[in-house]
Amino acid sequence: MNSAYDVYEDKCPTRQMLERLADKWTLLILDRLESGPIRFNRLRRDIKGISQKVLSQTLKKLERDGLISRRVFATVPVTVEYDLTPLGRTLTETVRSLAHWAEHHMDAILASQSAYDAAVL
Amino acid sequence: MNSAYDVYEDKCPTRQMLERLADKWTLLILDRLESGPIRFNRLRRDIKGISQKVLSQTLKKLERDGLISRRVFATVPVTVEYDLTPLGRTLTETVRSLAHWAEHHMDAILASQSAYDAAVL
DNA sequence: CTCCTTAGTATCTATTGGAAACCATGTAAC
DNA sequence: GTTACATGGTTTCCAATAGATACTAAGGAG
Structure with missing residues (x-):
């Protein structure tokens, strides 16, 4: 195992990765994807409260990291899975x-x- | 099991809790605490890059949620475990x-x- | 012609995260 | 005696980010 990686080190790349994973939207997206491929707007509706911008950004980062895949279907309107x-x-x-x-x-x-809270009073 | 709780629901209290857990500092703190009680400044030194403010805030929230305990020892200077x-x-x-x-x-x-990144170019 | 769908992007603002300075207390070194 | 450092924080400030909202384009339904 590569002992060069250590999440306790400030500038270790694993820190960036932990920061990506340690995000409520990331966790909910990954959890929701477990049961199979899902379209963009389906995800948006299932994960109540997420904005389009944040969903889009988060998916893009996860795709870049190689955790999720993105497939575009030439339907009308276009479908993305x-x-x-x-x-x-x-x-x-x-x-x-x-x-x-x-x-x-x-x-x-x-x-x-x-x-x-009661004790603080 | 209490089916009233659902992390996919916007206003469910579990969402707030997930938000607390889904934080890089929270995860590193909980991971570091696994091997036994630790003082404030020891945590600060071990978890490279965390600021005093954020460490203090995070510990306070985790204590409120009942995930960690805080013990003060009347030493000089005061010790907090x-x-x-x-x-x-x-x-x-x-x-x-x-x-x-x-x-x-x-x-x-x-x-x-x-x-x-190469494909985007 | 208007509204709905698809999957986003653009813009603006409010909140947050992090860097640095400050606090009180006491001990050790100079 | 006074400077320096340890403890565990709080306060202040600024930059970065999160979220709300509006907009895009292309086509189908009513």
Whole structure:
């Protein structure tokens, strides 16, 4: 294994990559892509609250990093399909558990927040 | 399981929580805490590039969410120790794999980026 | 002719992230 | 005694980013 890479180092390229992954939209997109190829607007509707600009930017970066693929179909109107690459698939388990961890522990988190806020008063 | 929570929903509290987790500093902090309690400045030195302000803010939020604990020792100068809570420990496996995924796939990512950039020209 | 769809881009503003300076306290060195 | 450094922060400021909104082009439906 290449020990030249270390996420704790400031200028290591892995830092940039971690920054890309450590993004709520990136995680939701990768999680949503797990079940197969999806079109742009379908993604936009499924991931409630994401803007077109941010979705477009995020997809472009993920494509550049080789995590997702982009296929254009000459339909009318044009259709664009996004899918996970094999490299992207190596992340699905991790992404899934991170993206859904909150759903399973939200009650405990909310309780902790209430207790913390009460103590601060 | 509480099906009222859904990270794909815009106003679901899990979204806020995902946003907290999906942060490079949060991930690095949680990963660093895995091996036991650590003081503030030790964290700051280990996680290269983090500012005091951001470290302080992030730790405070994680404490409020119940993922880490904060203990103050009346030494001179004062010592503050941060540690994972049992709730925080439920995340360690996931955090570790996400934080270190880049280290194991960086070569493939860099190759993909080069190919992408060459194609755009 | 108008509205809807597709997948984006362009523009503008509000929020945030990060760099640096500052704070109080006490100990050790000069 | 006073300068320097350690602790764990907070405050201030500016640049970069995130998000909301409007716009593009090309065609189908009503």
